[in-house]
Amino acid sequence: MEYCDADWAGNVIDCKFQPSEAQSWIKAAYWYSGSEFPISDINSPLFTHLIYAYADVNSSSYELSSFSSDPSEQYYSTFTPTVKLKNPSVTTLVSIGGNADYGVISTMVSSSSHRKSFIDSSIIFARRYGFLGLDFCWVSANTSSDMTNMGKLFEEWRAAIASEATKNSQTPLILTAAVQYKPDFESFAFPVESIRDNLNWVHVIAYDYYVPQRTNFTGAHAALYDPSSDISTDYGIKSWIGRGLSASKLVLGLPFYGYAWTLSNPRDSAIGAPAKGPAITKVGAMSYEYIKGYTDRHGADIVYNATYVAKYCVIGSAWIGFDDAEVVKIKVSYAKEQKLLGYFIWQVSLDDNSVLSLAAAAQEGGGSGQNKRRLLVIVLTTIASVILVLGSALSYFRMRLHKSKSKESESRANDIADTAGKFNSNVPNLKIFSIADVGVATGGFSIENKLGEGGYGPVYKGVLPDGQEIAVKKLSKASTQGFEEFKNEVMLTTKLQHVNLVRVLGFCIEHHEQMLIYEYMPKKSLDLYLFDPVRRYELDWKKRVQIIEGVTQGLLYLQEYSRLTIIHRDLKASNILLDEEMRPKISDFGMARIFAKAELEANTDRIVGTYGYIPPEYVKKGLYSTKSDVYSFGVLLLQIISGKKNASYYGSDEDLNLLEYAYLLWKQGKGMEFMDPILDDTHSLCKLMRCLQIALLCVQENANDRPSMLEISSMLQSEGAKMENPKIPAFSKRNEDEETNPTPQPEVCSIDDATISEVVGR
Numbered sequence: 001m002e003y004c005d006a007d008w009a010g011n012v013i014d015c016k017f018q019p020s021e022a023q024s025w026i027k028a029a030y031w032y033s034g035s036e037f038p039i040s041d042i043n044s045p046l047f048t049h050l051i052y053a054y055a056d057v058n059s060s061s062y063e064l065s066s067f068s069s070d071p072s073e074q075y076y077s078t079f080t081p082t083v084k085l086k087n088p089s090v091t092t093l094v095s096i097g098g099n100a101d102y103g104v105i106s107t108m109v110s111s112s113s114h115r116k117s118f119i120d121s122s123i124i125f126a127r128r129y130g131f132l133g134l135d136f137c138w139v140s141a142n143t144s145s146d147m148t149n150m151g152k153l154f155e156e157w158r159a160a161i162a163s164e165a166t167k168n169s170q171t172p173l174i175l176t177a178a179v180q181y182k183p184d185f186e187s188f189a190f191p192v193e194s195i196r197d198n199l200n201w202v203h204v205i206a207y208d209y210y211v212p213q214r215t216n217f218t219g220a221h222a223a224l225y226d227p228s229s230d231i232s233t234d235y236g237i238k239s240w241i242g243r244g245l246s247a248s249k250l251v252l253g254l255p256f257y258g259y260a261w262t263l264s265n266p267r268d269s270a271i272g273a274p275a276k277g278p279a280i281t282k283v284g285a286m287s288y289e290y291i292k293g294y295t296d297r298h299g300a301d302i303v304y305n306a307t308y309v310a311k312y313c314v315i316g317s318a319w320i321g322f323d324d325a326e327v328v329k330i331k332v333s334y335a336k337e338q339k340l341l342g343y344f345i346w347q348v349s350l351d352d353n354s355v356l357s358l359a360a361a362a363q364e365g366g367g368s369g370q371n372k373r374r375l376l377v378i379v380l381t382t383i384a385s386v387i388l389v390l391g392s393a394l395s396y397f398r399m400r401l402h403k404s405k406s407k408e409s410e411s412r413a414n415d416i417a418d419t420a421g422k423f424n425s426n427v428p429n430l431k432i433f434s435i436a437d438v439g440v441a442t443g444g445f446s447i448e449n450k451l452g453e454g455g456y457g458p459v460y461k462g463v464l465p466d467g468q469e470i471a472v473k474k475l476s477k478a479s480t481q482g483f484e485e486f487k488n489e490v491m492l493t494t495k496l497q498h499v500n501l502v503r504v505l506g507f508c509i510e511h512h513e514q515m516l517i518y519e520y521m522p523k524k525s526l527d528l529y530l531f532d533p534v535r536r537y538e539l540d541w542k543k544r545v546q547i548i549e550g551v552t553q554g555l556l557y558l559q560e561y562s563r564l565t566i567i568h569r570d571l572k573a574s575n576i577l578l579d580e581e582m583r584p585k586i587s588d589f590g591m592a593r594i595f596a597k598a599e600l601e602a603n604t605d606r607i608v609g610t611y612g613y614i615p616p617e618y619v620k621k622g623l624y625s626t627k628s629d630v631y632s633f634g635v636l637l638l639q640i641i642s643g644k645k646n647a648s649y650y651g652s653d654e655d656l657n658l659l660e661y662a663y664l665l666w667k668q669g670k671g672m673e674f675m676d677p678i679l680d681d682t683h684s685l686c687k688l689m690r691c692l693q694i695a696l697l698c699v700q701e702n703a704n705d706r707p708s709m710l711e712i713s714s715m716l717q718s719e720g721a722k723m724e725n726p727k728i729p730a731f732s733k734r735n736e737d738e739e740t741n742p743t744p745q746p747e748v749c750s751i752d753d754a755t756i757s758e759v760v761g762r
Contacts, residue, residue, distance in 0.1 A: 032054075122134050143188055181237075206237075218533070251344050257346075260318050261277070288324070311324050521579055527572075531573075559626045570592075615631035626708065644658055666726075690715070
């Protein structure tokens with residue numbers, strides 16, 4: 001779908017504009033000629049740039065249409081002088097391509113002669129109507145050849161603009177283009193090098209991530225952040241920068257509209273809640289002006305979600321997501337923090353009496369240029385004086401520090417060399433990688449190959465010369481984990497061999513770098529699916545049962561079937577990796593500890609792991625045992641069946657943690673209300689309610705009350721296995737004495753009499 005199409009809200013434009021002189025901060029807005037919003041009503045003093053959308057491309061000649069019979073002719077000729085009445089310094093651009101058919105633009109960019117006709121006519125058009133810049137909007141391009149040809153167009157366009165300016169002794173026209181929120185997609189990638197070399201800047205389409213016509217769940221359509229997905233503005237901006245495009249060439253898009261979904265269940269109304277199409281309008285699109293009036297009339301309670309940085313409200317069965325003045329201010333501040341070039345809005349007619357435009361402009365801050373220059377002189381003079389005084393002192397201390405670091409480096413190098421030797425002798429099949437090898441495999445640790453980041457550090461995808469795909473976990477300098485954890489993980493994971501444990505292929509310790517090389521898991525980690533409003537639909541109940549059983553088998557091996565008893569101590573959703581078939585593998589053994597078979601528990605003064613997954617005896621007393629991993633498994637099982645995070649609060653008063661909420665619903669006989677509504681266990685022998693009861697048994701306060709992994713495996717695989725009624729879970733505010741009826745009332749769809757099938761992960 002063309003984001004830049006004519007629909008005032010559903011299709012958005014991302015365009016760019018920049019004056020030839022240095023531009024410190026861009027505040028741009030689009031005016032859409034089909035909006036019926038008078039040009040004279042544009043509050044032009046709020047903007048540095050205003051963009052006319054759109055000029056059409058002739059499907060035969062590939063030139064810009066500008067005939068006297070064209071109904072848009074009056075707008076072309078009056079746009080610039082009209083907006084300059086209120087703001088003489090405003091710069092105007094004309095956007096091209098937003099209304100054009102995909103095939104027309106694709107044919108134009110594929111032919112050098114067609115490109116020349118288009119380019120020449122665009123320059124003539126801009127000069128004729130007083131536009132100082134040209135904005136290219138073709139975000140429906142979707143093939144590698146489209147992108148290659150687009151790159152050629154930009155190169156030829158820039159050369160023609162420079163030639164025309166020199167010939168006529170004029171300032172060169174600004175040249176910008178619309179781009180999607182990130183540069184790389186599965187089948188194509190934007191021509192970043194050509195963009196960098198030939199465009200003044202780009203406008204990033206940071207919206208329309210989710211729309212009611214394409215998704216059957218509610219979504220933050222312009223999410224600034226999304227910790228469980230790469231569909232967010234922050235991810236896209238950093239991807240562009242990582243691909244080599246300077247932040248100073250990125251202009252952030254702000255949508256002045258939102259979307260309305262029809263909720264499947266009005267009681268389930270969070271972001272990501274099941275929905276069944278648009279609400280209120282035909283496609284669900286609503287201008288901010290419409291949203292503001294609609295919510296005011298209905299007295300709606302507006303909810304702010306800080307995770308995504310988005311606002312939403314529920315009116316009846318309608319769920320409306322949008323950005324208001326508060327969110328706009330946060331996004332503009334984000335653009336400044338990331339040192340972007342500025343922001344643009346789509347579009348001025350959708351605002352409510354300039355409320356959002358004023359909010360964005362208010363974030364500009366700063367004083368007058370004269371005051372800034374005066375302050376700069378004072379600061380520089382002071383700094384120069386300080387440098388003269390401290391220069392010799394700094395030189396002296398630097399020499400001493402260098403000597404100290406040399407000794408430290410020598411000591412550490414010896415330790416690393418000794419460790420590498422031990423690794424090689426104890427585990428002869430473990431490969432030692434050089435930092436050069438790993439660098440080549442990961443493309444120089446490029447952002448395109450970055451899979452994610454945990455407490456240890458970033459993880460990158462790589463490809464070895466023989467074609468084998470690998471995952472490289474690189475210790476971050478800011479990590480709280482260190483060399484001991486590194487050694488621990490290498491020694492442990494290479495000795496443990498099981499289909500449900502991730503396999504370590506080798507390591508690299510060179511130039512103060514510590515890296516672990518694993519087999520590559522193409523589906524990444526479980527948390528990216530469980531908590532993502534889109535990807536969660538890929539995990540139906542059959543796949544989740546497979547994951548539950550696989551993790552169970554992995555823990556059984558660690559606790560019962562390996563030569564030693566292994567306590568993982570950091571079992572959580574992000575440490576469950578998934579292969580191509582969604583089969584799970586437990587990863588990250590940096591915190592793991594080995595027990596002799598006769599040992600029952602151990603004590604530590606150092607608490608490690610992830611809060612929310614670690615049991616009370618570990619938090620309070622430092623005690624850990626096999627029952628510690630059982631507790632973590634219980635929390636994980638609750639998350640798998642519900643799709644809920646354990647860092648949030650639930651219940652009517654939102655004062656219950658995940659464990660308390662699950663227990664309350666189980667006790668009241670309403671356990672199915674806890675479940676992820678997309679799950680259906682009708683045709684499965686493994687039932688959701690049985691899993692809920694098992695999970696609650698795992699998270700009981702007293703470690704001795706929790707079942708062993710052998711018992712858990714039996715309960716999952718056999719309907720006849722005995723199951724106790726769980727007690728109140730750990731970390732509950734309520735006291736056990738308050739419970740009057742620990743046995744839940746029967747629920748129609750809870751458990752049937754069928755035998756649970758045995759599926760073993762070996």
